[in-house]
Amino acid sequence: MSSRPIRFFHRGAIVEADPAAATRTVLDWLREDALCSGTKEGCAEGDCGACTVVVGELGPDGSLQTKAVNACIRFLPTLDGKALFTVEDVAAAGAGAASAHSTTAEALHPTQQAMVDCHGSQCGFCTPGIVMSLWHCYERYQAAGTRPSRQQIADDLSGNLCRCTG
Numbered sequence: 001m002s003s004r005p006i007r008f009f010h011r012g013a014i015v016e017a018d019p020a021a022a023t024r025t026v027l028d029w030l031r032e033d034a035l036c037s038g039t040k041e042g043c044a045e046g047d048c049g050a051c052t053v054v055v056g057e058l059g060p061d062g063s064l065q066t067k068a069v070n071a072c073i074r075f076l077p078t079l080d081g082k083a084l085f086t087v088e089d090v091a092a093a094g095a096g097a098a099s100a101h102s103t104t105a106e107a108l109h110p111t112q113q114a115m116v117d118c119h120g121s122q123c124g125f126c127t128p129g130i131v132m133s134l135w136h137c138y139e140r141y142q143a144a145g146t147r148p149s150r151q152q153i154a155d156d157l158s159g160n161l162c163r164c165t166g
């Protein structure tokens, strides 16, 4: 068995993780090793979506193919050669867009702003996961130059449960 480190892209850099951590989850790595606590643990069994992150990899045509996944049931070695995006990246993207347009550095990504404008967060525990599902939806349709239907947005959010609203 190879002892080469697990390598993947995270927050602007290639990071390495111990290959011995074969059953370490992406969620545990994020919260305990990378100290990125934006991603939450709810059920820890793949049901609630609080831990939603986005994993990207190059497709056959060289384009970035992305998928929203539950970090609590995704083992770290499966990220090898891929890219990991979390709610911290969404905040950074919002801030980047803000500086590019000479507004405030605290500007939110459109998906985060929509959550604020529509009072979409109560206790906030599920919110990072919902933001990641919405961000993934937004970026996919933006890249394709199309807009999702209400049903397509609902489908993208179908893995996210909110305990405040039931």
Ligand code: FES
Pocket (backbone or CB within 6 Å): 040, 041, 042, 043, 044, 045, 046, 047, 048, 049, 050, 051, 052, 070, 071, 072, 073
């Ligand atoms: Fe991962 Fe609930 S904490 S799906």
Ligand code: FES
Pocket (backbone or CB within 6 Å): 120, 121, 122, 123, 124, 125, 126, 127, 161, 162, 163, 164, 165
């Ligand atoms: Fe509280 Fe969703 S806002 S769990």
